[in-house]
Amino acid sequence: MQISARHSDQTTIFDVSGDIDLANSPEVRKALLREVREKRTPRVVLNLSNVRYIDSSGVASLVEGLKASRDLNLRFILFGLSPSAREVLQLSRLLKIFEVYDNEDQALSS
Amino acid sequence: MAQRDTKDASLVSNEGFLLKLELHSDPQLLCVVRGALERLTEVFGFSAPDRRSVTRAVDEALTNIMRHCYNGRTDQPIEVYCTRVKPRSPDHADGLEILLCDQGPAIDPAKLRGRRLDEIKPGGLGLHFIRQSMDTVEYRRVGSTNQFRLVKYLQPPA
Numbered sequence: 001m002q003i004s005a006r007h008s009d010q011t012t013i014f015d016v017s018g019d020i021d022l023a024n025s026p027e028v029r030k031a032l033l034r035e036v037r038e039k040r041t042p043r044v045v046l047n048l049s050n051v052r053y054i055d056s057s058g059v060a061s062l063v064e065g066l067k068a069s070r071d072l073n074l075r076f077i078l079f080g081l082s083p084s085a086r087e088v089l090q091l092s093r094l095l096k097i098f099e100v101y102d103n104e105d106q107a108l109s110s
Numbered sequence: 111m112a113q114r115d116t117k118d119a120s121l122v123s124n125e126g127f128l129l130k131l132e133l134h135s136d137p138q139l140l141c142v143v144r145g146a147l148e149r150l151t152e153v154f155g156f157s158a159p160d161r162r163s164v165t166r167a168v169d170e171a172l173t174n175i176m177r178h179c180y181n182g183r184t185d186q187p188i189e190v191y192c193t194r195v196k197p198r199s200p201d202h203a204d205g206l207e208i209l210l211c212d213q214g215p216a217i218d219p220a221k222l223r224g225r226r227l228d229e230i231k232p233g234g235l236g237l238h239f240i241r242q243s244m245d246t247v248e249y250r251r252v253g254s255t256n257q258f259r260l261v262k263y264l265q266p267p268a
Contacts, residue, residue: 019144022173023137053144055169056235084162091242092235 003031011043011108017050020058028058032065042074045107049080059088066098075099079107126194128154128206135176135212136184143190144169147208150192154206155264163243164206164262170236171210171258178221179214179256188212195261203264205245210258216251 001018012035020028035041044065048054054062062078069076079101081089089095101107129150133139144165151161172188180186191209198205222237241247246261 019141021137021140021169022176023140053169055140055166055173056239057173059235084166087159087162088166088239091239 001027003028005031010041011045012041013045013047013104015047015050019053020051020061021053021055022057025055025057025061029061029064032061033068036065036068036072036074036076040072040074043077044069044074045077045079047080047104048078048082048085049103051085052082054085054088056088056092059092059094062098063094077101077107077110079103127191128194129192131190133188133190134184135180135186135188137173137176140169140172143172151206154194156206156262157265160262160265164208167240167243167260168208168210170239171260174236175210175212175214179212179217186213198263201266203266205261205263208260210260212256213254214256217249217256219249222249
């Protein structure tokens with residue numbers, strides 16, 4: 001799994017590629033929480049279009065990012081969900097809780 | 111075909127054995143097991159959604175073993191047996207049984223219930239994913255071994 005960040009004024013986009021599972025979900029969690037809690041970035045966007053698989057520990061990392069954002073009145077957005085990622089969010093009844101878009105343009109113009 | 115090690119494997123069917131994986135409890139190996147299950151379920155004849163379901167369930171079960179049975183140690187043994195099993199009834203199709211075995215402490219069955227989903231909080235989702243994905247989910251302690259048995263049945267032909 002690889003994660004990199006692109007920054008613009010009020011937005012950070014995390015580009016994640018590979019699978020998010022127990023081996024690397026802590027890295028995702030750490031990156032998200034640092035961006036939200038320390039940097040207080042107004043809008044944090046997670047590009048999941050190259051993430052084929054995400055497990056429950058990955059979902060937990062996303063939930064932590066979302067909760068931290070809400071606590072600080074910041075935005076937390078996902079885009080590019082694979083069928084597998086969409087399924088796990090549906091199974092955990094979280095798909096409607098997150099702000100989700102199909103692609104980057106939609107996410108950034110929201 | 112190589113001889114199967116049936117030590118402490120009282121739930122393993124003697125017919126229809128397909129695949130055995132032995133691994134250490136290292137999370138880096140989860141993707142390897144997912145790859146094997148993806149191909150096995152494809153060869154077995156599952157639909158794409160069911161292939162994802164089975165792969166997800168096994169992955170989550172392994173994650174639970176690594177985190178909770180072995181408390182994050184990466185050098186402990188896990189065995190995964192994959193077996194074709196007979197249909198539940200004459201009108202149904204065969205199933206794929208996956209038996210996950212670990213040498214960790216016995217599990218309190220009360221902890222296998224999973225949590226309610228009406229709270230938005232991280233954690234506690236693995237068991238839910240497993241139960242949603244598989245037709246049979248059973249736990250048994252046999253000697254010093256935890257056995258977690260999962261079965262998914264093929265959709266019967268239309």
